[in-house]
Amino acid sequence: MTHSSSLPGLRHPWVDRLLNQHQRSLTELVNGLGSPLHLVCPAVFSANVEAFQRSFVRAQVAGSLLFAKKANKAGCFIKACALKGIGVDVASVGELQKALGAGVAGTDIGxxxxxxTDQLLKLCLAHHCLVAVDSLDELHRLHALAQSRRQTARLLLRCLPQMQPGSRFGLNTQECEQALAFCRQHSVTLELEGFSFHLSGYDTQQRAQVANQLIDLCLASDLEGCRSVNLGGGFAVRYMDPEQWQVFMDEQYPELFHGGKDFAGFYPYGALRAGAEVLDDILASPVGPGLTLAQKASNHxxxxxxxxxxxxxxxxxxxxFRVQGVKDRSASEGYALVTVEGSSFNLSEQWFNSEFLPDPLLVATSPRPLAPFVACIGGATCLESDLLTWRKVAFDRPILPGDLLIYLNTAGYQMDSNESPFHEVALPQKVAVELRDQHFHWKLDNLA
Ligand SMILES: Cc1ncc(COP(=O)(O)O)c(C=O)c1O
Known part of the structure; x- marks a missing residue:
């Protein structure tokens, strides 16, 4: 018996419309621009921004959003940030340049x-960005640079949360005290605006707990402008139905994967609370008798x-991804090995001893009868481990060369964080799309 599974991904209406009404345009785009092709939709990004903003409004607390740019390099998202008037979180000179170039004000950049590097710190000073200082050494260098350039530095102190003591980021309690003393001593040059943290994982209560501690640090600092707490990222995304996800997690076994492969773990694809709902939960978390986090922040x-x-x-x-070939071993092994034009470098989750689990959707480019077909999806490289999908996925019809396989909801980290020109292949194009009045509009992302 072949073991296979079905994990349908949640699909936004724009994707349904794309598939139901504009399949021909999609095929032409892939033919013209190559496989893989990433389609990005800035309108959905903007709607997500609004959902988070509404959460702050509902909780009646002053809140700001910075888009963590590392999650996707597309220019259209950063331009949407400028249009929506939200900020951007950057972590390199390149990201900072892109954010400024897209029209995001330096003061809105974290x-x-x-x-x-000194180069990055100098740019931060020149554009009045908010620097999350990660070490005492960095604080001292920022101060020296600001002083020598007769500028002031806006900063937060990044704290190492007690529940993740093994993290390499942030200042521990002692370092934080020293940093605070240094900021007080040099308050003309160093404008300490508050504290920040970022937690791995998706625990809501832990985020509320650390945020509460950092509010207390702000209040205890006695520094006038020290009134911001940055909670970092880590708002879960729901990729599939939570019940279906739970069933899969309860039953998963190695035979479900090519080569009996096992994994370090999986992203929580069926999150019960996701996106702005998570922010609602954090803001509503009790931090004292009859007091929520949002109320405490607002009161102070x-x-x-x-x-x-x-x-x-x-x-x-x-x-x-366009299908390049199919090694059909259905009769002998019970499943086929499909090779697509592209590689697992174009689906980053595969590089963390994990798997991007939502089912790829098959777009058959020629008619054929329905018949159960199980397949794993490999990339077009000579690497044994280059599989986009190790899981034996159940399809409703055979896959043939020239068909398209669509991986859903890949904008967050999957598209480009691990892309590589391995084998001299060109990096995939990104196309920004807009579906309006039954029409399908598209632009190369770098022109969008
Ligand atoms: C400091 C910081 N902020 C924000 C993020 C974004 O996290 P996420 O994409 O999970 O929201 C990260 C991710 O690593 C981070 O390190």
């Missing part, structure tokens, strides 16, 4: 990441900043 005029990456990109893109 700069995170470890051991920032503390501004809460968040830096979602993945959650702002929820449903804002898909990746299309």
């Amino acid at each position: 700069v995170s990441g470890p051991r920032k 005029d503390v501004r809460l900043i968040i830096e979602p990456g993945r959650a702002l990109l929820d449903q804002a893109g898909v990746s299309v």
